[in-house]
Amino acid sequence: MNNGQSLLKIAVIYDGSFFWRISNYYRFTHERQSHLNISALHNYLRHHISALEKDGISTLCQISEAHFFRGRFSLKAVQTTRDPLKQLETDRFQDQVLMWAGVVAHYQPMNEAASPPEERGVDISLALETYDLTVNRQFDVVVLFTGAADFSPLVRKLQSLGTRVMVPVFDLPNYAKTSQRLLEEATYSLPLSEMIDGVVDDEYEDMMGDIFR
Template sequence: MQSSKSVLNIAVIYDGSFFWRISNYYRFSHDRQSHLNISALHNYLRHQIAALETDGRVTQCQIAEAHFFRGRFSLKAVQNTRDPLKQLETDRFQDQVLMWAGVVAHYQPMNEAVSPPEEKGVDINLALETYDLAIHKQFDVVVLFSGASDFAPLVRKLQSKGVRVLVPSFDLPNYAKTSQRLVEEAAYHLPFSDLIDGIQEDDCADLLDDLFR
């Protein structure tokens, strides 16, 4: 699809737990031995979307906003862990990564009344905020970093309003796997883990190394 608009507005939406599982995989269980660089990731996405939408005109594709959704433990819960300082350092590291990349963080309190604790309301908040942002700020493309099939209705709803959705998919054993249903609903799909490992050809392969610096 080629657009005649002067600028395409892109939003990147992160299911935070899913994204950090992926980033931790590349840091601790992959030859890359590095977390994902979000700023470089956004640049890579601009190039990929330019190839899909504007015949390669990257300057026509801009990341207008990026949002990150995740549950977060209370201070009391962190203080009761075996190593509270390490958990607080991890939280601060993640906040710093998001801040420097210009990503807006949305945190929901964890449900600490169950064992093990679980995220509460994060999926609903992500879906509602994403739909509201996409419609009111007139995004052309939404990149959805999530593996959950629960977001398939959100993808359908956005695309019924003319917002194309791109789903980067991952198949990382014991870490993260993107739902096939989510992939099939999206207008665009990037087999990200295959592209990183060179299993599939990538016209933007020269930018992949930047994701791990």
């Protein structure tokens, strides 16, 4: 029973390139030597947001949707790489990670004519889909897993709808750093890299170890 209190709906939106850069850092460079576990991360976010908005009653906070946006190479492009099988295995691994965590993947074709190849239309797709979903699903909180300042206008738009935006913070020298401008626009920030390293105490710090697999 929720004692008459309404459920709080959370959406988690992933900038895919940023997420895998972070996850690969913890797998191959950090002492953790493990990828991020998306399901455990969602559970952590749910508990943390419940402490901020629902007096710690985590059953009143639910991850209602999660979406992942990234560019993807064509099969023809993969076949011309030095190790096409490894690339296909990596793509399959990433798809399985998203599938097991219930995350909806949105892929855009890479601009393979550029040198080096680059993502094309991913940021626009993420922003438009996130805004449309928020308008129609009426999320209470959107967790925006990105570090790019370019998404600051999206944060302002979402908050104009009454939706609070949380931005996980990473400061990983030579790998990834969350934009300060993005953080200034967000309702909440969550210093995840500092929590993982034990620099910042948190009410649910015992759960941090679970976000690795």
